[in-house]
Amino acid sequence: METLINKLRTAAPKAAMLMAIAAGSALQSCTKSDGGNAGGATAEALSSDAASKVYVAPGKHDELYSFLSGGFNGQVSVYGLPSGRLLKIIPVFSQHAENGYGYNEETKAMLQTSHGFVPWDDLHHPKLSRANGTTDGRWLFVNGNNTPRVARIDLKTFETVEIMEIPNSAGNHCSPYPTNNNEYVIAGTRFSVPLDMKGSTGDVALDKYEEEFRGSISFIKVDKENGDMDLDFQVLVPGFDYDLANGGKGPSEDWVFFTTYNSEKSGTLKEIGASQNDKDYLAAINWKLAAKYAKEGKLHEMPANYYHNKLDKNTHTAKSTVKKKVRYLLPEECPGMMYLLPAPKSPHGIDVDPSGEFMVVSGKLASAIPVFSFAKMQDAIKNKKFDGEKNGIPVLKYESVLKGEVKEPGLGPLHTEFDGKGNAYTSMFVSSEVVKWKLNELKVVDRIPVYYSVGHLMIPGGDTKEPHGKYLVAMNKITKDRYLPTGPELAHSAQLIDISGEKMKMLLDFPTVAEPHYAQAIIASKVAPNSVKFHKLDENKHPGAAKKESEANVTRKGNKVIVKMTSIRSHFTPDNIEGVQVGDTVLFHVTNLEQDWDVPHGFAVMGANTSETLIMPGATQTLKWVPKKAGVYPMYCTDFCSALHQEMQGYVRVSPKGSNVPIKFSTGKKKQNIPGVASTK
Amino acid sequence: MKAIHRVLMIVAALSLGLLFMFPMWKIYLKAPQYPEGLEMHIWVNKISGSSESVLQNFNILNHYIGMEPIHAESFAELKFMPYIVIAFMITGVLVALIGKRNLAGIWAGLLMGAGAAGILDFYLWLVRFGTNLSPEAPIKVPGMTYIPPLLGHKTLLNFEALSLPALGSAGIFLAIVFSILAFYLSYRSAKKKTIETPVHLAA
Numbered sequence: 001m002e003t004l005i006n007k008l009r010t011a012a013p014k015a016a017m018l019m020a021i022a023a024g025s026a027l028q029s030c031t032k033s034d035g036g037n038a039g040g041a042t043a044e045a046l047s048s049d050a051a052s053k054v055y056v057a058p059g060k061h062d063e064l065y066s067f068l069s070g071g072f073n074g075q076v077s078v079y080g081l082p083s084g085r086l087l088k089i090i091p092v093f094s095q096h097a098e099n100g101y102g103y104n105e106e107t108k109a110m111l112q113t114s115h116g117f118v119p120w121d122d123l124h125h126p127k128l129s130r131a132n133g134t135t136d137g138r139w140l141f142v143n144g145n146n147t148p149r150v151a152r153i154d155l156k157t158f159e160t161v162e163i164m165e166i167p168n169s170a171g172n173h174c175s176p177y178p179t180n181n182n183e184y185v186i187a188g189t190r191f192s193v194p195l196d197m198k199g200s201t202g203d204v205a206l207d208k209y210e211e212e213f214r215g216s217i218s219f220i221k222v223d224k225e226n227g228d229m230d231l232d233f234q235v236l237v238p239g240f241d242y243d244l245a246n247g248g249k250g251p252s253e254d255w256v257f258f259t260t261y262n263s264e265k266s267g268t269l270k271e272i273g274a275s276q277n278d279k280d281y282l283a284a285i286n287w288k289l290a291a292k293y294a295k296e297g298k299l300h301e302m303p304a305n306y307y308h309n310k311l312d313k314n315t316h317t318a319k320s321t322v323k324k325k326v327r328y329l330l331p332e333e334c335p336g337m338m339y340l341l342p343a344p345k346s347p348h349g350i351d352v353d354p355s356g357e358f359m360v361v362s363g364k365l366a367s368a369i370p371v372f373s374f375a376k377m378q379d380a381i382k383n384k385k386f387d388g389e390k391n392g393i394p395v396l397k398y399e400s401v402l403k404g405e406v407k408e409p410g411l412g413p414l415h416t417e418f419d420g421k422g423n424a425y426t427s428m429f430v431s432s433e434v435v436k437w438k439l440n441e442l443k444v445v446d447r448i449p450v451y452y453s454v455g456h457l458m459i460p461g462g463d464t465k466e467p468h469g470k471y472l473v474a475m476n477k478i479t480k481d482r483y484l485p486t487g488p489e490l491a492h493s494a495q496l497i498d499i500s501g502e503k504m505k506m507l508l509d510f511p512t513v514a515e516p517h518y519a520q521a522i523i524a525s526k527v528a529p530n531s532v533k534f535h536k537l538d539e540n541k542h543p544g545a546a547k548k549e550s551e552a553n554v555t556r557k558g559n560k561v562i563v564k565m566t567s568i569r570s571h572f573t574p575d576n577i578e579g580v581q582v583g584d585t586v587l588f589h590v591t592n593l594e595q596d597w598d599v600p601h602g603f604a605v606m607g608a609n610t611s612e613t614l615i616m617p618g619a620t621q622t623l624k625w626v627p628k629k630a631g632v633y634p635m636y637c638t639d640f641c642s643a644l645h646q647e648m649q650g651y652v653r654v655s656p657k658g659s660n661v662p663i664k665f666s667t668g669k670k671k672q673n674i675p676g677v678a679s680t681k
Numbered sequence: 682m683k684a685i686h687r688v689l690m691i692v693a694a695l696s697l698g699l700l701f702m703f704p705m706w707k708i709y710l711k712a713p714q715y716p717e718g719l720e721m722h723i724w725v726n727k728i729s730g731s732s733e734s735v736l737q738n739f740n741i742l743n744h745y746i747g748m749e750p751i752h753a754e755s756f757a758e759l760k761f762m763p764y765i766v767i768a769f770m771i772t773g774v775l776v777a778l779i780g781k782r783n784l785a786g787i788w789a790g791l792l793m794g795a796g797a798a799g800i801l802d803f804y805l806w807l808v809r810f811g812t813n814l815s816p817e818a819p820i821k822v823p824g825m826t827y828i829p830p831l832l833g834h835k836t837l838l839n840f841e842a843l844s845l846p847a848l849g850s851a852g853i854f855l856a857i858v859f860s861i862l863a864f865y866l867s868y869r870s871a872k873k874k875t876i877e878t879p880v881h882l883a884a
Contacts, residue, residue, distance in 0.1 A: 536733075569741050594741075595734030597717075643745060644819055 053498060054508045056083040061528070064460055064521045066473065067126045067140055068494065071515030074121045076142060076153065081460070081471060081521055082496055084510035092151045092160045093121030093144045100613030101160075105587070105622035106542075107311075109318040113165050114305045118147045124173060124517040129227070133180040133249050133465035137526030139227045141176040141185050148172035150187050150220060152227055156532050161313075164229050165306040167326050168195050168216040174242040175218075180253050180465075182222040184287055185229065188258055189215045192239035192265075199304040199326075209267030213239035216328070217258070219290065228310065233294045233327040235285065235338070238391040239265050241274065242283070244349055244415075249465050250356030252374040254288040257359055261346035263390075275365065279342040279398065281390075282350060282361055282372065286337050293334045299327040314541040316619045332392025339381060340390055342398040344370060349415035349456075353424065353439055354465050358403060362413040362426055368405035369413050369426060371442060377401045406442045410435050414455060415518075417462030419469030419499055425462075427454040427474060434474055434497065436504060448504040450495050452478040459499065460521035468523065472497040472504070475516040483511055492516060533597040535618030542620035544589025549573040554665040561586045561663070567601040567615065568593040569642040571667060572635070575650025579663035582630055582656055591620040602638030605652065612638045627654040682780040686867040690785055693859030694773025699852025700725040700766050706803065706850065708829055709843040710739075723803070725849060726763045728753045746827055746838070747818025748810055758802060765795060773860065782867045789860040796853050804831050 056062055062080030065087070070077055074094030078087045093111070095102030102111050102119050111119050121144035128135040140153040148166035153159065166172050166187050174188030194212040196202035204212045214236050221232040240260040248255040263280045266273025293299075304326035311318045331338040344366035351360045359372040377396065379385075385400035412430030418439070419425070426435050432453050436446040454476050460468040474495045482493060491511035498505040537547055546552040546564040552573040554563050561584045566573045572590075580586055590603045594617035604612040608625040615621045627633065637648035655661045682690070704722035711718045720731035721739060728736060728751070740750040753759060769792060776784045811828030814821075820838075827837050830844045 593737075595732075596738050596741075647819075 050498075050505065050507045054082040054084065054496065056080065056085070061524060063524060064468070064471075065524055065527050066458070066460070066519055066521035067128075068475070068512055068516035068519040069123045069126050069142065070513055071124065071492075071517050072122050073514035074123050074144070075513070076123065076126055076140065077513045077516070078158065079494070079510075079512075080524075081473070082507065084494065084496060084508050086513070088158055089513060090153055090158055090160065092142055092153065093118075093123055093149065093163070095119040095611075097611035098614070100611050100621060100623070103611040104613040105624055106315075106317040106620075109320045110160060110163050110309045110311065112309055112320045113147050113149070113307050114167075114322075115147060120146075121149060122146045125175065126518060126520045127176055127178055127185075127463075128520045128522055129182050129222070130178050130180055130464065131182075133253070135461055135464055135520070135522045135526065137522050137530070139182075140520065141178060143172050143175035143187065145171055145173050145190070148175075148187070148189070150176045150185060150229065152229060154227070155527050156530050158531075159311070161311040162227070162229055163307075163309045164220065164231065165308070166218050166231070167199060167304040167306040167323075168193075168234060168236075168328075169218065170201070174245050174258055176220070177245045177247055177256060178222070179247050179256070179287060180249060182224070182227075184232070184291075185220040185222055186245060186247070186256050186287070187218040187220065188237075188242035188245055189217070190241055190243065192241065192262075195236070197302045199302065199306075199324075206267055209239065210265045213265070213267070215239055215242050217242065217285065219287065219294075229308075231306075231323070231326065232291070233299060233329060235290060235329045235331060237283065237331060237338070238263075238393070240281070241270075243347070246350050246352050246463060247287075248352050248356050248374065249354065252352065252356040252359075254286050255374075256285050256287050257350045257352065258283040258285070259343065259347040259350045259361060260340075275346055277345070279344055280346055281340040281395070282343040282347065282359065283393075284339045284341060284377065289337045290329060290334065293329055293337060294327070298329055298334055300330070301325055301327050312541075314539055316535070316540075316542060316621065336381075338393050339377075340393055340395045341372060341377065341401050342387065342395065344368070349413075351416040351418070351424075351463065353418050354420050354467055356465075358439060360416040360424060360426075362416055364412050364414055364429065366413070368407050369409050369416070369437075370405050371403045371439075372401050373403040376403065404442045406437050406444065409437065409444055410447065415457055417457055417459040417472070418467050419459055419462070419472075420467035421469055423469075423499075425457060425459065425472055425499065427457040429453050429455065429477075432476075434472065434504065436499070446502070446504055448497060448506060450474040450476055450497075451482050451493070451509070452476055452480065456516075456518040458519040458521060460523070463520075468521075470498070470500050471507075471521075472499045473519055473521070475512070475519065477515070479511070482509065494519075534595060534599075535616055537591075537593065537595055537618045540591070540618055540620060542589070542591070544587070544622060545591045545620040546573075546589070547591065548593070549667070552665075552667075554579070554663050556584075556663050559584050563588045563665075565590045565603075566593050567591070567603070567637065567648070569599070570637075570644035570648040572603075572637070572648065572650050573667040574665035575635075575667045577651070577663075577665045578653040578655075579661050580627060580652055580654045581659055582627055582654060584627065584654075586625045586627065586652075588623045588625065588635075589620055590615050590623070592617050594618070599641060600639050601641055601648070603635065604638050605635040606633045614639060627652075630654050630656045630659075682777075682782055682785070682863065682867040683870060686782075686785075686863045686870075687777040687780055689859050689863035689866070690777035690788075691774055693789075693856045693863065694770045694777065696852050696855035696859060697766050697770050697773070699855070700849045701763070703848035703852070704729070705799075705847060705853075707845055707847045709845075710742075711841045711843075712742075712839045722847065724759075725766055726759050728756075728759070742840075743810075743827075745818065745820045746825075747815030747821070748827060749813060749815075751810065756806070762799075769795070769856070773856070776860075777863075782864060782871065785860055785864040785867070789857055789864060792853065792857055792860065796857070800831070807831060 064081040076090045091101040129139040148169035152162040154161045169189040170193045171190030173190035176185045192213040192215040194202040194204040217235045221230045241262040243259040245258040260281045262274035309320045343361045344363040347361045347363040349362040380396045380400040385397045387395045387397045410428035410431040416426045437444045454474045458473045476493045496508040592615040613621045633652045706723040708721045722729045
């Protein structure tokens, strides 16, 4: 008996090792020898002074803002770095009951699409706006994957101010990539689809993938002053899957690079079908030339149907416009605009180093990381070192554009960012680590385990000309035993790594909201000084605004009851309303008269089939309510505003339909001073 | 009055112009919820503060204890005080032109009187706002009044109040100093003249 146990004991690790090798070799023929810390060796991996490096004393501010995408929650979360403190959640593609985004009358239009109201999306990639190839702290662009959309967040208010639907696209994953001065924000389709060239996808048999399906890459113009987006044109590209993109810099700044997979053009069981070719492509598009071709009349036009939703600053109200046309270029008609560079098997990340010379392609199924040289690419184009063409697009010879490969980097390389000191850092999904390597020598110099299965990693400005090479954030998909268990659904995590020295050091580990795919970070001083404290009441142009208490009123128009209401610490005007009838549509336009920082008021009424709405000082927001039964309905302020917040409430009397109770409204009894200020003027 | 005394007198008259450029008095409030502080600035012709909406914010805070809302329109002083100041400036220049020493003395005296009256008026307003509290105030602390300090520091519930004269008041102060100086120096030089003049005594 004892010997059997002993035998098992000796055999078990071997068996485990065998299985690990088997699993590894399924993806890559070689495994790394210097495994470093086995998983979970937290104490060893953590540097001794980590706590002091991430400690931001109470009342002190973080050094950086970071913006983590929320993935399937459709939001962006803002964390301070290095503390990892959550500062805010910005709703973008999802309704947000916390502040009424997508629920109140002002913001519903933000979520309108050609498919109707879509109150959710899968938000993957935040990208900060740029000036001269560095982040300028004005706007954050983000993509909606599922129902293709690109949104813009204004970093003065940390609000979503614009959402544009992308036509001829499906799975807007390869998006949104700003050029060095936001000339364009570029969005590529992940799914190719059969375009009917009339603004929709065609009703096509699914086995016609090869002949009928096409991809599209959209070039969205960004207004220099106010950031407004406008879809300038699209480039219709071969029917691959377009995965990720990044813009060039310096010598390569006219170019944008896209990874593609499924060059096999498989329409089913893609995990096998799209993994057959030994090489897929890195697509390179000269956006300046594309813009030139567009100007020179190479454009075609087709009917389209897509929504463009914009928030007006002065009315705090979103409006939708439906666009009916889209212009497009065909690469086969535009010589020199687009090339394909062969890249090992289903590449995922494409990242361009700060100098703009190296394009790093992380092939998740590849055993090495190929690094392409922009100078060589220019040379190959000049000397026509082509390896045939695909759909009229020249394919460059792999060897002619390759600088070299990083050998044995780890398993499952996904994304690379740079520290501006000649080092690159690549996330390894399968071997769950971050690998540091020298850009020039293509040699691995350090590796650090992360817990577990890192997707994107982010160095503040690590995708720009000027990285802030002090920190790296790894965003992990799996946390398992890392935190106290919370049932089957666990938080994802972000890990902060110190990259200021030779060796990477783990500093901090914090749970994140939903699934952060990618993130951006920026020095706080580029954003904080512009942060709006409150909206000026004088500039409020909302048609339902009551700018002082004497302007508050209740009027009936047919079966619509319009309440122009004010809120100020600590009462609503009016707070007693009578004359509402069952079945009426009651619109509460609530104006927050406060003109001070951090004094929002909330508004909710019993039984309303919507969320509360949160009103920032100086703004007006509208809650719609259709009472279904006669009775008296309380309403109240939902944001703890003052010592008398609990008293900030009122009543609406609802009478049966056709009742003769007249519209009446008041605050406080007559001949009695209402405590407080009667007006703001 | 010599030329120099006339110049002094003109400077005195012009220093009152500071009243139109800077507030006379500032009241600073600080509370845990207002780390950035709230400042009310009292001018000769208006009330302003550290931000555009400071009066509204003062009033919101004050209404819990039943204090009457402060509106610039409630103070008739803000309407007629500028005229008094302008009158002082004009008469000051006239005194310099006429060059009568005693007029300078009277002018200084009147200005001091007006300044004292202003401070008294300000204090009476503080008392009125601090004690004339609505019986319906949500917060009532038995025996508590809320007279802000006229000068210096005082704790009022959760607020630290600090009240200090500001640059505008320096205008009055300088006007008084210069006019007294003009008066005194011309008095001295007149006296000197008398002494220097040979006096023939009766034998």
